[in-house]
Amino acid sequence: MTERPEQVVSVPDLPTEFSEIEMRCAACKTIWSAPVARRVNVATHPDARYGILLKTIHWTRCPLCKEPRQIETIFEYFDPEQRLLIQVRPDWEIHAGGGEDWYWARYEDLVLKYRDVDVRVDVVFGLDELIAKYLGGEEAVAAARNWWEQRRREQGQS
Numbered sequence: 001m002t003e004r005p006e007q008v009v010s011v012p013d014l015p016t017e018f019s020e021i022e023m024r025c026a027a028c029k030t031i032w033s034a035p036v037a038r039r040v041n042v043a044t045h046p047d048a049r050y051g052i053l054l055k056t057i058h059w060t061r062c063p064l065c066k067e068p069r070q071i072e073t074i075f076e077y078f079d080p081e082q083r084l085l086i087q088v089r090p091d092w093e094i095h096a097g098g099g100e101d102w103y104w105a106r107y108e109d110l111v112l113k114y115r116d117v118d119v120r121v122d123v124v125f126g127l128d129e130l131i132a133k134y135l136g137g138e139e140a141v142a143a144a145r146n147w148w149e150q151r152r153r154e155q156g157q158s
């Protein structure tokens with residue numbers, strides 16, 4: 001009988017990664033670079049979870065006319081505790097006609113990308129789907145709003 005080596009279960013190390021994206025203001029044509037998260041590790045960056053629940057993630061502002069602009073980007077949500085990695089894609093993609101085939105194709109790409117990492121993967125379209133499927137839905141959103149209000153009050157007092 002061969003002895004099986006003791007399996008060491010370690011949490012995969014997939015750090016938060018940022019990148020920059022070039023933005024152009026529709027109103028005044030100013031061009032600027034905005035930071036975007038390519039992958040968020042919510043163990044090391046718990047604020048990202050709130051950013052998703054409150055939908056403040058991936059917004060930028062024109063440096064000249066201050067017009068807020070949403071950054072459309074694809075990013076990965078990684079929760080090491082749950083060994084869960086979700087690719088978040090724009091929600092219009094699924095309405096643009098691809099349907100389930102599009103989902104499965106993106107899902108297979110993601111499985112391949114992380115085949116050597118011990119995580120569950122999934123693909124969602126839009127923050128609403130991510131929140132509903134994996135982040136606790138409306139209850140979690142309400143809790144995040146309370147947290148945000150409380151933090152604002154505390155900061156107002158200091």
Ligand SMILES: [Zn+2]
Pocket residue numbers: 025026027028029030062063064065066067
């Ligand atoms: Zn502008």
